[in-house]
Amino acid sequence: MTRVRERDITLIDGRTLHVYVTGRLRSRRLPIIWHHGTPNTGAPPEPLMRAAKKAGLRWVAFDRPGYGGSSRHEGRTVGSIASDVEQLADALGLERFAVFGHSGGGPHALACAASMPGRVAAVAISGGLAPLALADGDTGLARERWFDGMGPVGSASLGTALDGADAKRAHEDAADDGIDFTSRDWAALAGKWGWLGTVAAAGVATGLDGLVDDDLAYVAPWGVDLSRITAPTLLAHGVNDRVVPIAHARWLAAALPNATLWEVEGEGHISALADDGHGAAAAVRWVADTVEADDA
Secondary structure: OOOEEEEEEEOOOOOEEEEEEEOOOOOOOEEEEEEOOOOOOOOOOHHHHHHHHHOOEEEEEEOOOOOOOOOOOOOOOOOOHHHHHHHHHHHHOOOOEEEEEEOOHHHHHHHHHHHOOOOEEEEEEEOOOOOEEOOOOOOOEEHHHHHOOOOHHHHHHHHHHOOOHHHHHHHHHHOOOOOOOOHHHHHHHOOHHHHHHHHHHHHHOOOOHHHHHHHHHHHOOOOOOHHHOOOOEEEEEEOOOOOOOHHHHHHHHHHOOOEEEEEEOOOOOOHHHHOOOOOHHHHHHHHHHHHHHHHO
16 A cells, blocks of 8 residues: 655745655655645545556645645635645655646646646646636636536536625535536446545535635636646546536647547546546556656
8 A cells, every 4th residue: 555644834925735745755756746626635546546656656745725734725716726836846846747636626737737837747637627717808618618517516506606705605504415426426436436535525524615715716717827838738528527517628628738638438527537448547647658758
């Protein structure tokens, strides 16, 4: 079993960032910084430990502000997470790394790639959100397409976030525990990807701040210039995803300068991770192969 070490990093504004590291700190294995979904804590993905080790990679991860052991950063944006990650990388001596984001972690992985193009070697995203165009001329997916195909639970939750923090928190206080998973998603959760249930429970164990701040950030301007992303970027997305519809991945594939899109037929938000041919383990191998090719 892969050993995971945990530590706290004090950021320049005094906040604490709780960090997870696998492998030796001075290891020559390229680190992948994991960006977790909503609402999760940031422990590195147990179902992908073996795939990363076999590919010659190792995991670094962190609790996003407001989750787990990380201080809240009220009013944070998608783009502001990149500064936290840059400080994390500096503290751990990571000169170069890849990023991998699932679901709500996708936008934050893209923010890092845009902010640190010289350090991010590759980007992998599964089921990631696209930016929302809030007005004509905005760079983002049009509102009707952003929500089209999204299930009723996610539509209500993210739609309420558009009405501001008070409305969003009131919605979450009154919400039940429903979620827009497909039958294929539930089947995947019955296997090794049931690990996500553990980190999701931990994500709300200390309150709803992380979830609320995440959703507010997703529907606000990201503060991210996607055109600055030079790293090869893989977008793997279930065609039947009802949590984050496939239109998000298709828009990102057209907007990003160096993107590859894997449309995972028949799969949803979680089951796409478990897919044998184009799932998360295959994405880890893609990262290793892409970085090796760039280094050749």
